[in-house]
Amino acid sequence: MTGHDDELERGRRDAGARSGEPISIEAFHGLAAAYALDALDVDERAEFERALAASPELRDEVDAYADSAAHLAEQAEPVAPPPSLRARLMAELDSTPQVAPDAARAASPEIAAPVPSVAPAEPTPSPTSTAGGSDRTVGRAESAARRRWFQRPGAIIGAAAAAVVLIAGAIIGIGWAGPNGWGAQRDMAAIAEAPDAQSQTLEVEGGGEVTLVSSADQGRSGVVVEGLPDLGADQTYELWYIDDAGADSAGTFDVSGSETWRVLDGSFTPGVAVGITVEPAGGSPQPTTEPIVVIAT
Amino acid sequence: MLEHVADGSGDPTAPPRPTVDELLGRVGRGDRAAFGALYDETSPRLFGLIRRLVVDAAQAEEVTQDVYLEIWQTAARFDAARGNAIAWMFTLAHRRAVDRIRSAQAARDRDLRIGARDLDVPVDTVAEAAETSIEHERVRGALDDLSELQRECVALAYYGGLTQSEIADRLHVPLGTVKTRLRDGMIRLRTALGVTT
Numbered sequence: 001m002t003g004h005d006d007e008l009e010r011g012r013r014d015a016g017a018r019s020g021e022p023i024s025i026e027a028f029h030g031l032a033a034a035y036a037l038d039a040l041d042v043d044e045r046a047e048f049e050r051a052l053a054a055s056p057e058l059r060d061e062v063d064a065y066a067d068s069a070a071h072l073a074e075q076a077e078p079v080a081p082p083p084s085l086r087a088r089l090m091a092e093l094d095s096t097p098q099v100a101p102d103a104a105r106a107a108s109p110e111i112a113a114p115v116p117s118v119a120p121a122e123p124t125p126s127p128t129s130t131a132g133g134s135d136r137t138v139g140r141a142e143s144a145a146r147r148r149w150f151q152r153p154g155a156i157i158g159a160a161a162a163a164v165v166l167i168a169g170a171i172i173g174i175g176w177a178g179p180n181g182w183g184a185q186r187d188m189a190a191i192a193e194a195p196d197a198q199s200q201t202l203e204v205e206g207g208g209e210v211t212l213v214s215s216a217d218q219g220r221s222g223v224v225v226e227g228l229p230d231l232g233a234d235q236t237y238e239l240w241y242i243d244d245a246g247a248d249s250a251g252t253f254d255v256s257g258s259e260t261w262r263v264l265d266g267s268f269t270p271g272v273a274v275g276i277t278v279e280p281a282g283g284s285p286q287p288t289t290e291p292i293v294v295i296a297t
Numbered sequence: 298m299l300e301h302v303a304d305g306s307g308d309p310t311a312p313p314r315p316t317v318d319e320l321l322g323r324v325g326r327g328d329r330a331a332f333g334a335l336y337d338e339t340s341p342r343l344f345g346l347i348r349r350l351v352v353d354a355a356q357a358e359e360v361t362q363d364v365y366l367e368i369w370q371t372a373a374r375f376d377a378a379r380g381n382a383i384a385w386m387f388t389l390a391h392r393r394a395v396d397r398i399r400s401a402q403a404a405r406d407r408d409l410r411i412g413a414r415d416l417d418v419p420v421d422t423v424a425e426a427a428e429t430s431i432e433h434e435r436v437r438g439a440l441d442d443l444s445e446l447q448r449e450c451v452a453l454a455y456y457g458g459l460t461q462s463e464i465a466d467r468l469h470v471p472l473g474t475v476k477t478r479l480r481d482g483m484i485r486l487r488t489a490l491g492v493t494t
Contacts, residue, residue: 033483034476036388038395039454039461063379068487070384071436072455073391076349078341085358086336089365090329096366098327099373186370 025051028058036065097190187263188222191215204228204293210276212295214268221268221297223253223276224261231255231278238283239264242273242294250274252283270297321382325372332369339383340365343390350394350458360397364390395458439489447482450475 028051034040035048052058191197194215201211208228214221223239231237231254239250241264250264264274275291277284315323315331317338323331344361351357367389375385440448453464461479465472 030476030480033480034454034461036483037451037454037479038392039459039464039479041460041462044460059379064487065483066388067380067384068483068490069391069455070381070387071439071486071490072451073346073387074342074432075436076342076346076456078345079348080341081344081358081361085362086333086340089336089362089369090333092362092366093329093332093369096370098325098369099371186366189370 025055025058028052028055029061032058032061033065036062036069096186097193099189099193184263187220188213188261191218191220191222191263194218198297200295200297202293202295204276206292210293210295212274212297214270214297216268216270219267219269220263221274222261222263223274225253225255225276228255234281235278236281236283238277238279238287240275240277240287240291241266241268242275243269243271247275247287249283249285252279268297272297316382317386318377318382321368321372321375321385322377324369325375332365335368336365339386342383343386346387346390347394349456350391351397356397357394360393361390364393367393391455398458399460436490439486442489443482443485444478447478447485450478451482451486454479 028048031040031044031048035045035052040048052062192199192213194217196217197213197215199211199213201209203209204227206229209226210228211224211226212221213224225237228237236252236254238252239262240247241250242248248266250266251262253260253262273294273296275287275294277287277289277291279288315334317335320331320335320338324335340361343364344357347360347364348354348357351360364386368386375382379385443451449468450464453459453467454461459467461475462472465475468475
């Protein structure tokens with residue numbers, strides 16, 4: 001696939017916007033049919049879905065096309081699946097958490113500005129604060145991380161804007177498995193939906209944004225990254241849980257497309273810091289570069 | 298004898314069989330029995346669609362399992378005001394099937410398969426209830442309203458799982474042309490099918 005998207009580009013030009021800025025809604029309406037047919041590639045789809053979440057009119061159009069597409073689906077010859085599949089499914093239900101109806105409604109696109117289910121308890125740190133915010137947000141673990149890596153990199157703590165419900169909507173609402181498997185998607189959704197879920201978003205120096213979603217109850221966390229550069233085949237992003245004892249690898253991830261996410265390996269405990277470094281492909285047992293971002297919890 | 302048996306159960310005293318929409322609503326509230334019934338009612342249709350896209354039987358099963366787990370997990374999100382339950386389920390199934398066949402590993406197989414396959418709308422050879430056949434005829438009739446080029450693009454996207462860019466490459470036409478055909482084809486289909494849910 002070429003991945004070129006002249007229509008999206010044209011939409012940008014029509015709107016007088018620079019590349020990377022919001023696309024005109026007209027361009028998205030032109031893509032609604034292709035979206036309903038799943039004929040958009042991963043990047044186009046992600047971009048379209050962001051517009052979809054913000055536009056009830058676009059949503060209506062997609063719904064109408066989805067109904068037509070369902071008629072196409074009915075044309076496929078029914079085939080009974082093997083009986084073993086039903087048994088496997090029923091056995092899986094116990095370990096498959098369900099989305100609560102309330103969370104579903106909160107994450108629905110009709111709500112223009114969903115209220116975070118977990119409001120930030122502390123005042124939003126000043127963006128210019130080199131310390132990264134209040135005493136409460138600079139935990140011992142992050143201090144340890146900074147000692148280890150000399151100085152905190154230029155990451156600026158932005159407003160804790162990404163509401164947990166938005167994350168949940170972005171990940172599970174659209175049924176997007178992304179680069180991860182379905183199991184990971186379920187895990188990510190479970191973290192985001194946890195009653196005690198916390199969400200923090202930081203900007204990354206040089207562009208991009210990282211959101212950490214964590215649940216102390218579940219002992220897990222995940223990151224959603226947006227706008228980080230693709231490192232190519234020779235390098236990878238590596239995640240770290242950092243505490244006073246040092247940095248433990250929590251897995252690697254690569255960026256292809258505008259957005260990706262992953263559930264961290266290992267267990268999350270409140271107070272730990274989560275860092276991301278750029279490492280040689282395959283990852284490193286210990287960080288070899290300064291982190292591009294550290295998120296204190 | 299002339300009595301119309303609505304639900305095919307053959308027992309006129311039995312309560313009417315719950316609709317797919319009702320079952321999905323109960324699934325959203327954690328009703329396992331409803332999930333089983335929903336599966337029994339819909340799995341041949343979903344599996345049939347998935348099998349059409351994902352030819353490998355084992356992979357098609359995996360995708361089907363993922364789809365039903367997603368249905369179980371997110372049923373509460375289903376909004377009946379936006380469409381009917383089966384359409385929502387088809388949307389989930391089609392998305393997952395397409396994502397599976399777009400994985401790099403499967404791309405070659407798919408190219409071979411599509412190259413060898415008649416791209417027309419599949420002909421359903423299974424004899425079903427009269428109502429379903431009428432519905433099929435209606436959709437087939439609606440598809441006849443599409444131009445040959447529109448039908449080809451829609452079929453390549455929906456039954457072939459190709460992206461619009463891939464369709465453009467395959468047909469050697471500009472991407473903009475494909476977008477136009479997909480959009481006009483779907484508008485025409487929507488119009489021909491009327492305002493239904």
